[in-house]
Amino acid sequence: MIDLYANADALARLALGDIEALTDAATAATFYGAPLTVAQVAANKRIVAISTATCEGASSSADQHFVTALVENRFAGYVIGTRHGVRDHELDWLMVHPDFHGTPVSRDLMHAGMNWLGLNAPMWLTVIAFNQRAIRFYQRFGFAIDPDARTTHVVPHVIMRRAGD
Numbered sequence: 001m002i003d004l005y006a007n008a009d010a011l012a013r014l015a016l017g018d019i020e021a022l023t024d025a026a027t028a029a030t031f032y033g034a035p036l037t038v039a040q041v042a043a044n045k046r047i048v049a050i051s052t053a054t055c056e057g058a059s060s061s062a063d064q065h066f067v068t069a070l071v072e073n074r075f076a077g078y079v080i081g082t083r084h085g086v087r088d089h090e091l092d093w094l095m096v097h098p099d100f101h102g103t104p105v106s107r108d109l110m111h112a113g114m115n116w117l118g119l120n121a122p123m124w125l126t127v128i129a130f131n132q133r134a135i136r137f138y139q140r141f142g143f144a145i146d147p148d149a150r151t152t153h154v155v156p157h158v159i160m161r162r163a164g165d
Contacts, residue, residue, distance in 0.1 A: 001071070001072070002069050002070070002071055002076070002104060002105055002108050003069070003070045003071075004067055004068070004069055004070075004108060004109075004112055005067065005068050005070065006065060006066065006067050006068075006112075007058075007059040007060070007065065007066055007067075008059055008060070010059060010066055010067060010068040010078070011055070011056065011059050011066075013068065013070060013075075014068065014075060017052075018075050019051050019052045019055050019078070020048055020049075020051055020052050022075055022077065022078070022095060022097050023047065023048045023051035023095050024048045025097050025098055026077070026095040026096055026097060026098065027044050027047055027048055027095075028098075029098035029101070030098075030128070030131055030133075030134065031044045031047070031128055031131075031155065032044070033128070033130045033131060034130045036155065039154050040154050040155045042154075043153070043154040043155055044155060051093075051095070054080070054093065055078060055080065055093075058080045058082070058092075058093075063082060063083045063084070064080055064081065064082050064083070064092070065080065065081045065112075065113070065116040065117075066078065066079075066080050067079050067080075067109060067112040067113065067116075069096075069100075069105045069108060069109050071100065071103075071105065075097070076096065076097055076099075076100040076103075076105045077094070077095055077096035077097060077100060077105050077106065077109055078093065078094075078095055078109065079091070079093060079094045079095075079109040079110070079112060079113040080092040080093040080113070081113040081114075081116045081117045083117065087121065087122060089117040089118065089121050089122065089123040089124070090117075090123065090124055090125060091110070091113045091114065091117065091123055091124070091125040092125070094106065094109060094110065094113070094125075096109065106137060110141055114141065114162075118164075119164065119165045120164050120165050121164050122161065122162060122163050122164045123161070123162050123164070124143075124146075124159055124160065124161045124162070125138065125143065125159070125160050126151060126153070126157045126158070126159055126160075127157060127158060127160060128155055128156070128157055129156040129157055129158050130156070135158070135160070138160050139160075141162065142162045142163070143160035143161060143162045144160060144161060144162075145158050145159070145160050146158070146159045146160065146161045149161075
């Protein structure tokens with residue numbers, strides 16, 4: 001059974017270091033699918049380093065929503081939704097421990113993030129360009145690669161958009 005918790009309640013269920021450990025495992029499994037430069041490895045490590053502060057900030061922001069998934073009290077993943085503006089909604093972070101890849105955890109977190117952002121609203125996300133598994137996963141939720149969008153990420157990313165219902 002997957003239990004979802006939001007914001008302060010989500011943080012209260014985690015131990016010190018849980019977010020960073022999960023983010024490290026998730027990025028190790030999905031962010032290193034191609035040979036990377038020293039700068040790209042450093043960029044990936046920065047994601048891990050800022051993950052706890054990012055989740056803590058999201059949990060107390062009116063413009064963000066932080067949701068964790070626990071499976072039998074084990075921290076399985078998290079999502080952050082961010083409302084940058086009235087029509088600028090981002091599914092900002094989705095991190096799932098590799099032990100839970102291919103399970104309903106990712107799906108449930110996607111639903112939690114998308115529902116908070118508003119299914120009627122257009123939304124977007126970024127994904128590492130070579131992570132074809134993640135791209136196919138996001139496509140199942142109605143996201144499509146925006147061929148005209150560009151990012152400045154050190155590790156190549158694509159922007160995927162969903163028009164809304």
